[in-house]
Amino acid sequence: MLVDSRNEEPAWTGPAPRPNIEAIKPYKPGKPIEQVVRELGLRGHIDKLASNENPLGPSPKALAALRKELKNLHYYPEDSCHVLRDKLAKRFKAPLDGVMVGNGSVDIILQACLAFLGPETDLVTSVGSFVMAKVGTAVAGGRCLEVPTDEYRHDLDRILENVTERTRIVYLDNPMNPLGTMVNRRELDKFVSRLPDHVLLIVDEAYAEYITSRFYPRALDYVKKKRNVLVLRTFSKVYGLAGLRVGFGITRPELAGTIGKVRLPFNVSRAAQVAAAAALDDTAHVEKSRKLVDEGRKYLCAELKRLQVFNIPSLTNFVLVNFAVNAQAVFEALQRHGVITRTVRQYGFPNALRVTIGTADQNKRFIKALGAALEQLKTQ
Ligand SMILES: Cc1ncc(COP(=O)(O)O)c(C=O)c1O
Known part of the structure; x- marks a missing residue:
């Protein structure tokens, strides 16, 4: 050498x-x-x-399902994650084709970046937002614009000011990590109504299950209104399955199809699929x-x-x-x-x-x- x-x-x-x-x-x-x-x-x-x-720790129901699945680990998992996606579609009253499952929700963030970003295109997010959107943008070769927060929260007006013809993705972690703060429904409604159609809004709700505030906006509502929104959730937090790596996204089926083109085959293991499906039921x-x-x-x-x-x-x-x-x-x-x-x-x-x-x-x-x-x- x-x-x-x-x-x-x-x-x-x-x-x-x-x-x-x-x-x-x-x-x-x-x-x-x-x-x-x-x-x-x-x-x-x-x-x-x-x-x-x-x-x-993990849900006891997830552990029981995992134990049962161990004998099948010599088989590849079901690539489409059908059982888990079907459960999620029913739980969230969303079309099955709009439900995506990833090797953690970071997998879906990266997929979205690879699908939409490249030279001459931007992702806009906040300073102090979860770092994966920035990493994904860099991997895809796009430009990441980081907008300063206002009182430790996303400054949605300033984010909008940074949205241009080049913008393909706006990434909002709601609540933010590591700040722990959220934007409320009224603020996000207004933002979504002003966001142009050539932009995908990713709303990462990794901590949604902890929030009881009636002012918390569930971004799935925008997906149901056919806006270009991808809402992300994870089994790593309240469901206690961080070690298995499984997260999911819900979006319009057309967008899920496009993003899914860059997904690696068998991206979610057999163990992760069965445990997540069981954990979802363990209310x-x-x-x-x-x-x-x-x-x-x-x-x-x-x-x-x-x-x-x-x-x-x-x-x-x-x-x-x-x-x-x-x-x-x-x-x-x-x-x-x-x-x-x-x-x-x-x-x-x-x-x-x-x-x-x-x-x-x-x-x-x-x-x-x-x-x-x-x-x-x-x-x-
Ligand atoms: C906002 C946010 N999104 C996504 C993740 C990662 O989730 P996952 O384990 O599903 O990849 C985290 C983890 O800390 C997070 O804080």
């Missing part, structure tokens, strides 16, 4: 990638618990409050999970206030906690106390940590660790 003596990096000898590939800032996922434990040599109990997973588990988050959020917000730490009011299963100082030191101190949270520097918030709402015990341990960490940092 050739070595460039100036920086000791091996010189590139393979085929040149497309220029946009070089520019991609890869998505940095939260580290799995095993990796953090290994890297830091942590011992004892660890609480992972980093990736907005369900602390109650008791969903309700228990939602309630846990509701109570946990109230507890955490009250305790953060007591510790005089600012957090952005959240509608989701996580809170964005803002410190007066760079959050990296707090993050590391928390890790030494056995609590793994998430830095959000890559979203433009160097002073904040995103903390997943855990079980009551996990929340208590986090608050105790945070109190201790802040005391230690004060004295340094």
